Amino acid sequence: QSALTQPASVSGSPGQSITISCSGTSSDVGDYNYVSWYQQHPGKAPKLMIYEVSNRPSGVSNRFSGSKSGNTASLTISGLQAEDEADYYCSSYTRSSTPVVFGGGTKLTVL
Amino acid sequence: QVQLVESGGGLVKPGGSLRLSCAASGFTFSDYYMSWIRQAPGRGLEWVSYISSSGSTIYYTDSVKGRFTISRDSAKNSLYLQMNSLRAEDTAVYYCARVRGTVTNHYYYYYAMDVWGQGTTVTVSS
Numbered sequence: 001q002s003a004l005t006q007p008a009s010v011s012g013s014p015g016q017s018i019t020i021s022c023s024g025t026s027s028d029v030g031d032y033n034y035v036s037w038y039q040q041h042p043g044k045a046p047k048l049m050i051y052e053v054s055n056r057p058s059g060v061s062n063r064f065s066g067s068k069s070g071n072t073a074s075l076t077i078s079g080l081q082a083e084d085e086a087d088y089y090c091s092s093y094t095r096s097s098t099p100v101v102f103g104g105g106t107k108l109t110v111l
Numbered sequence: 112q113v114q115l116v117e118s119g120g121g122l123v124k125p126g127g128s129l130r131l132s133c134a135a136s137g138f139t140f141s142d143y144y145m146s147w148i149r150q151a152p153g154r155g156l157e158w159v160s161y162i163s164s165s166g167s168t169i170y171y172t173d174s175v176k177g178r179f180t181i182s183r184d185s186a187k188n189s190l191y192l193q194m195n196s197l198r199a200e201d202t203a204v205y206y207c208a209r210v211r212g213t214v215t216n217h218y219y220y221y222y223a224m225d226v227w228g229q230g231t232t233v234t235v236s237s
Contacts, residue, residue: 034222051223089156093221098172105155
């Protein structure tokens, strides 16, 4: 099963908004609203930020939002803060023998 | 509070075996699917396996099929990963995670991993 495709890196200045894309296929992102996003700071465990494309778990800032169009899902972070600097991973259910797929990850740098 | 704590990692020679454990607390372990995810040094997350709440449904990523075995013991609130025939490319931090999903037409659809442990490091090297 191929990984979902994410940009290797994105950057933005404090207060700005950025969007991270996650490209899949009609076997995963395109056909199911089961996309999730995870934030990982260096040396730490991943943290769930978005599930089912656009839902935020309790305690996650509303500066984080998710969306989907066709085979591509997106994570938008508004009002960038220094603490948002981290790696971000998307994941999706996939209609295959291996039902979970992750993206390669995107390193967000806050300038 | 809801918590997952992994243990069992270490240094092992190629071809060797290791058993990872994940102790769950703060939630009803037997109600949830559970999963193992790994992260090789400097690399991204890679899903390894998950097991249904009853233990009757199990999936593996292709690269570990036939070598790794996931299991659970609800009496001990614990998840396990038996790893045999280890290779250098299995070197990674291994995380356990609680799986959230939905059942539609008797089929389970994963949609998130909402609780993660701190990870345990496995190094395969001679």
